[in-house]
Amino acid sequence: MDPKHIRNFSIIAHIDHGKSTLADRMLEVTGSVEKRDMRAQILDDMELERERGITIKARAVTIFHEYKGEKYQLNLIDTPGHVDFHYEVEKSLQACEGALLLVDAAQGVAAQTVANAYLAVEGDLAIVPVLNKLDLVHARPDEVAQEIETSIGIDATDALPVSAKTGMGVKEVLDAVIERMPAPDGDPEAPLQALIFDAVYDEFRGIIVYLRVVAGTIAKGDKIVMMGSGKVFDAVEVGAFRPKMTKTGVLSAGEVGYFISNIKALGDVKVGDTMTHSKGPEVEMLPGYREPTHMVYADFYPTAAGDFESLREALETLCLSDSSLCFEPVTSDALGFGFRCGFLGLLHMEIVQQRLEREHDMDMIQTAPTVTYMIELANGTQQEIHSPGQLPEPDKFEKLLEPIARVTILIPDEYVGVMMQICNDHRGIYVRQEYLSETRVQLTYDVPLAEIIYDFYDKLKSSTRGYGTLNYELTGFKQDELVKLRILVNRDEVDALSSIIHKDQAEVRGRGVIKKLRKEIPRHMFEVPLQAAVGSRIIARESIAALRKDVTAKCYGGDISRKRKLLEKQKAGKRRMRQIGSVEIPQKAFLSVLGSTADSKPSGKSGGK
């Protein structure tokens, strides 16, 4: 298709602001999807996404729309809304020329919307503001338009009023995409340059590459080279997403689609790489993507030691479609062989854990998440610390530094006081405060990342009745009085439960951890002492009383088989437990040590799509 009739765009929106509903309406009004195939949130095809109502992976879909008697191809590249998936958003935006900035006209601008909109501005994308949920009685479109102008700095006077729910204004949005967004400027006749913006693994067809053709044309049967890796593949199938994968045989400049070549080796495809014809003229590599910043680390250990290799394979497969995940082998005295994984944030961590369990049937134990610390040695060299176990004895290093995040919080002004208190409680340092409109305030603080992954988000949500939104980015490392909080179970130190925290919080946190462990570790046949220590100083202790009575009164000839099965069943209930010394610690105990976040699902939370 002539690039003039193509538009590539994304929708930037906060969770719950109606992005997936708007996408569904667009597919519906253009007849891009059969009525019988229409199900709510057609773009979220991963089981987990539907369940949690969030978009994790960028998806693409082609919509055909008639405008002034001419047929246009609109490629909608879906983006995740959550702060953890910032990186995915960036990838999606690079494949687009424009973005719809979708804002809930009742709730107003959210912190992540601002952050993502900035990405679009930086990427020189044409931004079309859309005010959604105009059907709600408490919608306040004028005020929200003002918020958009103040917070993002774009003109919102011609923001489109929409109700994705009722379908009002959807056609006008499609028209605006054509009118107000530029067509891709690539030349279909030029040498091929295609950006790989995503990839998924299909058991039967190998790796499916999602690509945006920037220049030239790719056709079935072409010999293609991945410029980064130098690997050459035949284009076995080329097609587009409508919204199911549909063979087109050819994709030309400006178009978005997929490429299949029976690629089985996971390392052969790198998201961000450029594809071109292997025998064609030389072309320049496209800018690609910057390496993601891993903000949170946690270890995964297979429950059965024999599953180590399967866990490695599962992680490799996940990495293919999730280039923001990284992992390396690790050994723990308590937990054996496993992998230390780096994540973009807590929700990302949780999603990876659940995908490993569901899609790869892995049975694992996960350690408490930790941020990356930095130690400075006497000779001035710096060293990253990815787990408390890696921290040397205090006399072996000069300084212990922790990552600091610049946090932007958008809240209704009535919550400013309480929010400042929360920031102070989490060692936050005030940066500034701005009014976006008469009632909406943007607070900026520098907060240690460790505080954010602990329970900051929950506190924010609960104390602003869900109205507060948050975005953060890493700004650097800073020294503070940090100590290693050691946890001892039955006098054995459990490295997986230890943590690095601020000196002033050690006692409270130590007591909290011990209390949670006492609740989660079942009674044993002997008393189990639990201790929290800093260095050799015990700062909290409790003990789990010994089990006193567990005996069957009757066991005769007819009872034995049944009794054995009952005992086996009771024992199987301990499958997710780890033997530390002679104490069995359930996985739940490890997870509970995450803090309050563990109970209330830190960020998987508040719906949204």
Add this chain to the structure above:
Amino acid sequence: MRPDRDPALLPGTPLYVHVPFCVAKCHYCDFYSFAAETGDSSGFVDLLLREASTRAADHPRTVFVGGGTPTWLPAAELRALFDGLEELTGFRSSAEEVSVECNPESLDEAKAELLLELGVNRFSIGFQSLRPELLELFGRVHQVEQSFDAFQAARSAGAEEISVDMIYASPGEKLETWESDLSQVLELEPNHLSAYNLTFEEGTAFEQWRRTGALIPQVEDLELQFFWRTREILEEAGYSPYEISNFSLNGQHCEHNLNYWENGSYSGLGPSAVGKVGHRRMGNPRSYGKWAERIRAGESPIHEWEETLAPLDRLGETWWLGLRTKTGIDPARARAVAAVDVFEDPCERIAKGLLEHGLLVHRDGCWRLSDTGLPLADAVARQFLTPGSGREDSDADRTEGSSSCSTAEN
């Protein structure tokens, strides 16, 4: 030996017979039994003897007739049962112990005399409680006095070995009243006593009442007090606690039951009865109708499930069963029973770990539960289960969960 019997069923193998009839079903009871009317048992003895002809070993060492309520059977049927078994197995000359479970309402002197005449030499009488309100809660049909009458009837008829069954730690029961009840039973000088902590078994009225909150079990600490006081009182009176819930005077323990805890072989006849031949355990249908139908139709086998454990599973089972007894477990004997080589035996290593925690003691080459371990017998038992244990022949295990009960002094 008759050719239609399992060649592994060796002469001398103990025999269990299950009589499912009762006047009424007790509210705590999860054995296979049901309230029956006069005449309901017609045909039972005939069917049972037909089963015995294929499944009972010659010259059993012990015979145990349990239920249900064996004494519920009319005299003529009891006579037919024991005479028939004698004809098929010759138990009267071989069995050193022939036990029958009796309920107070159906044991008088005449019946006791009859049973003695038929070859019975051990009476196990289900008193359960000396508290009228508890008997009512239990759904027992007898009165307190009838228990004493039944005991005296057995003694007068000439019974030398009499055992009494009691239940303690019932909802609302006070430790002091239990102590005095126990002392009162001891005045009868029974040769043997079984004292059970009340349990709330799946499928019983008691369990349902517990779930709905109508019955509240005693707290763990009080149950423990009952457990230890019972042992103290009985030991002071000269009774040896030879198993978790069983006490004997002058070594008069129940040989038939000891065989279970030694993981020995036995035949089981009657609905729901379980047997063990070699390493194979099999269970009859837990339904009178099904059981009767299979025998009438000449179906073989009569049992509806069976299982053969893998060697290490049998070994673990031998251990935890044996640990219930005062004698404890001799590792070499356990290996012989389970047919496991010494180099493959993980149990002694497990036992040493438990010894460190003070749960087991090791003396004269045998492992036993310590005083700390005794009330934790199940927690200890779980340590001896093979991780991920499986059957050698899982197909044979046809009806999961239908295996329940049968034997026992209930």
